[in-house]
Amino acid sequence: MRKKQTGLKLAGLLATVSVFAAGTSLVWQPLAIAEENHPAAEAAKQKISVEDFFGKPQSVTSSGSVTVHGAHIDYEAVSGTLIVHKAGWDDSELPDVDKDKKQPDAAASMYYVAYFKKGVRPENRPITFIYNGGPGSSSVWLHMGAFGPKRVVTADDAHTPAAPYSIVNNNDSLLDVSDLVFIDAPGTGYGRLIGKDKEKAFWGTDADAGAFTDFIAQFLSRFGRYNSPKYLFGESYGTTRSAIVANKLADDKGIDLNGVILLSQILNYDxxxxxxxxxxxxxxxxxxxxxxxxxxxxxxxxxxxxxxxxxxxxxxxxxxxxxxxxxxxxxxxxxxxxxxxxxxxxxxxxxxxxxxxxxxxxxxxxxxxxxxxxxxxxxxxxxxxxxxxxxxxxxxxxxxxxxxxxSSAMSSAYIAAFNDYARNTLHYGNSPAFGDGYQEYKFFSDAIMKWDFSHKQPNADFPIHGAVNVLPDLASAMKHNPSLKVMLNQGYYDLGTPYFEGIYEMKHLPISHDLSNNIQIMQYESGHMVYANQNALTQLHDNVAKFITQTHTALAPAAAK
Incomplete structure (x- = not known):
């Protein structure tokens, strides 16, 4: 599978299964599970429906370590899914069922991998939500190429030879300064869309942003991270998404961000x-x-x-x-x-x-x-x-x-590396309670062919059915939260989202001159996936780590009053 050239930038388990491996504690279970425990052998015999499996959250926890610029970091990895619903869904109501087709309302099981540094206080520890773009791409590229604890080695500017591929310690993982949550877009990764009109409910500019907004708010609640410094990191269409999500998190969820980090930006499709x-x-x-x-x-x-x-x-x-x-x-x-x-x-x-x-x-x-x-x-x-x-x-x-x-030169390496890493290290994708025990990791969906690019800008009365322009969204987020900092990272050799385009857009955000001081822009001698060049990856790590470190202040101990 390769990234296609295009004109646009383009459940529950019935049982709890415990698996034990050296240095790893694994539990296949919904995040909220009934007080019911079946033996692993019995659970392995069960065949549950796809909608049951993907309709409730799943979770697998493991442990690992990484060395970043000489510092040894022990971490806990949680890989799993959270369930988000279509716009307007009310969690106080029972799911609507189509009486003719017997289908529930549309929902998206969104897959993620989260890395939490051990031995630190969550309220003092930044958390960064990371995703690629497409639209319709998983986050495997940023996960295995940029900031995850493991990285696949690819050739710098030539075709990477076929397998076996080398998966190594990532000396430039961002785990030295932030906990990390890699999020796969609806319909990609190990997540799935279910229910009636499922694609229409999530494959669109505003629907997608709503799903990510709900996912992030739900994640913060489930893992107790509401009081942590919070960041978005989006690449390509992920920058479009970030502009909307930054504003929606504040407007819809009351969540202010410390920073928005953009890589290979396109905010105005004109x-x-x-x-x-x-x-x-x-x-x-x-x-x-x-x-x-x-x-x-x-x-x-x-x-x-x-x-x-x-x-x-x-x-x-x-x-x-x-x-x-x-x-x-x-x-x-x-x-x-x-x-x-x-x-x-x-x-x-x-x-x-x-x-x-x-x-x-x-x-x-x-x-x-x-x-x-x-x-x-x-x-x-x-x-x-x-x-x-x-x-x-x-x-x-x-x-x-x-x-x-x-894309042809390196996609195979990323796909092979993540399949190996997910199953053998994260221990996700081989659930004994699901069908034949195998789940496919979807690196891309065909969302872009069905995407609704209409977008309702902040304070607008109706959506615009034309080229997407989310400059007003990012501007609104910055105006409502004047301390919000924005960082743009770009590669000189990017013909998908040319670097001068990003500079131009930042200069034309509808914000004051004073607020424009909250923006910093960095260029690298690399392409769209800046991290595909080792030197550029190290520079990217150092710049982003500095940005995160400088845009939050750890809580000082205070006496209770």
Whole structure:
């Protein structure tokens, strides 16, 4: 299974089964279980319905340790599911049942893995909720590539050879500064959607954000973490989700966050470089993608003249993008021949693409076209999520690349590593009370093909059925909670969510100049999955750890009054 190239950024158990392993205490059970205990041998014989199994929370607890930058950390790992319901569900009512189909109301069993450092007071210990995007992706990428206690080793900018893969201690896990909760989106991981109209209830911008909001509030309550410093960490579409969830947590649940950490941001889909060709007269995405094109051409040595300093070079490109390039695009088809020629030549200097190709494209090259054309003379397609990667072209005559070489290069490693880790270390996915004892971990769902992208912005009377724009949501969260800090992390070689797009969006949040001081932005010489480069991962860890450490204050002992 590989991440598909797309135009959009895109129960209860009847018994308690106790399993014992060296250094591990495991209990398969609902989090709230009746006072009833069946022998393990008897439970293993039982075959329970899918809706029963996925309709109530599950939990498996194990122990482990990790060494982070020389510090040994013992932790407890809890992997399991929590159940969230469709919008408007009232927990004081019995579940509604469709009398014809005998189906309960829609619900989502959301899978998570939580890591709690042992020997610390929960109220003094930050907790960070982490998820990927898609929409329709599990959190395996951030879990096994960035911040979990174990990490899969992949090649830096080339295809990782097939199994066996190396799973190692993660020296850059965030467990040194925060407890971690990796959350899989509804319909992914070991969670499932159940009930009538289940996809409609959870596969949409607002429905998804509501599910994550409910999950986080429920998690804080079940594990007694309401008084802990709290953070969101979302990647890609996860940044879109975070903007909404940050606001909904405060508005709907009375939960203020200490910080929102964004990785590879897209908050306004009008800035999407993949869908811009379908939106004539909107030229901003071309402007915002140009610096990432330039960084990619620089990396692959495709420029007419090489530049020794990447960052200095990109500052020059950014200036051109906001000035002469923007002016040329604003002219539309009224542009003069001289201005067209001068702009095409400059674009050639900054991207390496042929001048005639640039002119045929009317000075406007989409992400897919750039990925196809940059190394087309070598019959290579350039990576989308990480443009340091290249792969053999599938069709030499096509206008766009039909796959993402970066996803093909490392997805298999992540999938194999997590399946091994979940079953053999976390001991999840092999329940003796469920069917034949095997559950499939779903790395992706087909949610994006059915996603409802309409979104009701804060204080709006109705949802907008167009390109999603959650800048007002993040702005609302920051205005209601002026101490909320925001951190944006970006890779220079990301053609899915170009780094200059994120900078532009942060500068155009509808907030005051004073509140904009709550935002910090960091760039890395990597791609969309910044952590795919080892040096960048270490930098990312250090920057995020510093951000978390500086944005909360541990409670001082106080005398009871």
């Amino acid at each position: 800035n999407d470089i993949d869908g811009v060709a379908m939106n004539p007269s909107v030229d901003q995405p071309y402007v915002l993608a140009l610096p990432s094109y330039a960084a990619t051409a620089w990396y692959h040595k495709c420029l007419p003249a090489q530049h020794p300093d990447l960052k200095a070079f990109l500052k020059e490109v950014e200036h051109f993008a906001l000035t002469d390039y923007t002016a040329a695009l604003q002219e539309g088809n009224a542009i003069s021949d001289a201005q067209r020629d001068a702009t095409a030549q400059k674009l050639h200097d900054y991207t390496g693409l042929p001048v005639e190709y640039i002119k045929k494209a009317d000075l406007r090259i989409s992400g897919g076209e750039f990925e196809k054309a940059l190394q087309g003379d070598k019959d290579l397609d350039t990576g989308r999520l990480d443009s340091r990667f290249s792969g053999p072209t599938m069709d030499k005559l096509s206008q766009f690349s039909s796959y993402d070489p970066q």
